[in-house]
Amino acid sequence: MKISDLGAVAERYLAAWAAHDLDAIVALHSADGVFRLHTGGAPAIGRDAVRSAFAAILEQFPALTVQVHRVxxxxxxxxxxxxxxxxxRRLDCLDLxxxxDAGLVARKDTFxxxxxxxxxLGAA
Structure with a gap:
């Protein structure tokens, strides 16, 4: 994959998160994709589980904004x-x-x- 194509996918992905557009976020994930939030829990495997995990994050942080430091x-x-x-509330994160091969997110690890x-995780 060319860097320009990869950059375009990353930009669409970040824009979907910024818009809290769960459908757009999940559409960029492969059907068998994996999301792992490295806080001790099990990974979400498959598009439905990934959707549920992301919905829970958006519910827990309704005013979520992403402050990008570098990509x-x-x-x-x-x-x-x-x-x-x-x-x-602020939480420093690192995503891998x-x-x-199809250009969809196969795995997302958040540290x-x-x-x-x-x-x-406390009150706002």
Whole structure:
């Protein structure tokens, strides 16, 4: 995949999250895609499970905005260094997003700052 194509997918993906457009987010995932939030839980496997996991995030953080610090593009992946902001809550995150041969998100791993997690999960 060309870097320009990868960059375009990453931009669409970020725009879908910024719009809280769950349908658009999930449409960019492969049917057998995996999402893992590295906080100790099990990964979400398959488009329906990924949708449920993302819906829960959007419900927990209704004012979610993404503050992008940097995006690093690879052959078929990108790394996103970002901060989740929702009201007064902030959580520094790092995503590793891998694409399938079809150009869809095959796997998304989100790593969070464990020290910030309790406050981020608290009341706004």
């Amino acid at each position: 690093l593009l690879g052959d078929r992946h990108w790394v996103l260094d970002w901060t989740l902001v929702s009201g007064q 997003v891998e694409l399938s 969070v700052d464990a020290a910030q997690l309790p406050a981020a």
